[in-house]
Amino acid sequence: GIQVEQSPPDLILQEGANSTLRCNFSDSVNNLQWFHQNPWGQLINLFYIPSGTKQNGRLSATTVATERYSLLYISSSQTTDSGVYFCAAFSGGYNKLIFGAGTRLAVHP
Amino acid sequence: SQTIHQWPATLVQPVGSPLSLECTVEGTSNPNLYWYRQAAGRGLQLLFYSVGIGQISSEVPQNLSASRPQDRQFILSSKKLLLSDSGFYLCAWSGPAYEQYFGPGTRLTVT
Numbered sequence: 490g491i492q493v494e495q496s497p498p499d500l501i502l503q504e505g506a507n508s509t510l511r512c513n514f515s516d517s518v519n520n521l522q523w524f525h526q527n528p529w530g531q532l533i534n535l536f537y538i539p540s541g542t543k544q545n546g547r548l549s550a551t552t553v554a555t556e557r558y559s560l561l562y563i564s565s566s567q568t569t570d571s572g573v574y575f576c577a578a579f580s581g582g583y584n585k586l587i588f589g590a591g592t593r594l595a596v597h598p
Numbered sequence: 599s600q601t602i603h604q605w606p607a608t609l610v611q612p613v614g615s616p617l618s619l620e621c622t623v624e625g626t627s628n629p630n631l632y633w634y635r636q637a638a639g640r641g642l643q644l645l646f647y648s649v650g651i652g653q654i655s656s657e658v659p660q661n662l663s664a665s666r667p668q669d670r671q672f673i674l675s676s677k678k679l680l681l682s683d684s685g686f687y688l689c690a691w692s693g694p695a696y697e698q699y700f701g702p703g704t705r706l707t708v709t
Contacts, residue, residue, distance in 0.1 A: 519696070520696055524700075530636075530686055530688075530702070531700070531702055531703070532688065532700040532703075534697065534699060537695075537696075577642075579696065585632075586632075586644065586690075586698055587644075588641060589641075590641050591641065593640075
């Protein structure tokens with residue numbers, strides 16, 4: 490089945506810094522999502538982005554499906570951005586999401 | 599707007615006891631429903647998915663089962679819990695647009 494790999498596994502930033510998180514997938518995918526898991530475990534939808542570029546405030550994402558990767562950009566990071574960021578790809582029918590292992594982000598004041 | 603509920607939020611159960619976790623979705627019809635488990639704070643694994651009432655597909659062999667008695671209700675069960683069943687259980691739904699939305703989760707500790 491499809492493999493989803495995220496990098497880096499851990500990231501430490503000072504408040505105000507910018508960062509780029511990467512997601513590689515091993516095969517063509519129908520669609521792709523980015524999530525932020527907050528300290529309480531809630532998975533928050535960031536982007537639904539099968540291809541192209543989207544922006545939402547300080548966050549933006551780009552998926553290049555032909556090259557099998559997606560990038561999540563965080564600009565001017567804040568302490569509230571801390572948590573784990575997951576990339577997940579749809580594989581097969583019925584939208585079965587395959588998750589990467591996540592990037593754990595810590596933003597320090 | 600659509601809302602997804604899970605309960606209980608936390609649960610501590612002894613080994614060998616039964617389990618029932620419930621998930622309900624509001625504001626949509628005929629959703630696809632999913633159960634995921636997350637262990638050790640990373641990596642979600644799909645356990646079950648359902649495309650309709652009474653239709654359940656299992657992704658991994660395990661000690662758990664799922665049922666969908668109503669269109670917007672999804673239940674995760676076990677007859678006898680194992681220590682390895684501990685984890686964070688998340689329910690999700692998707693509609694025709696394919697994007698999945700997750701509930702708040704249930705943290706299960708088996709002692």
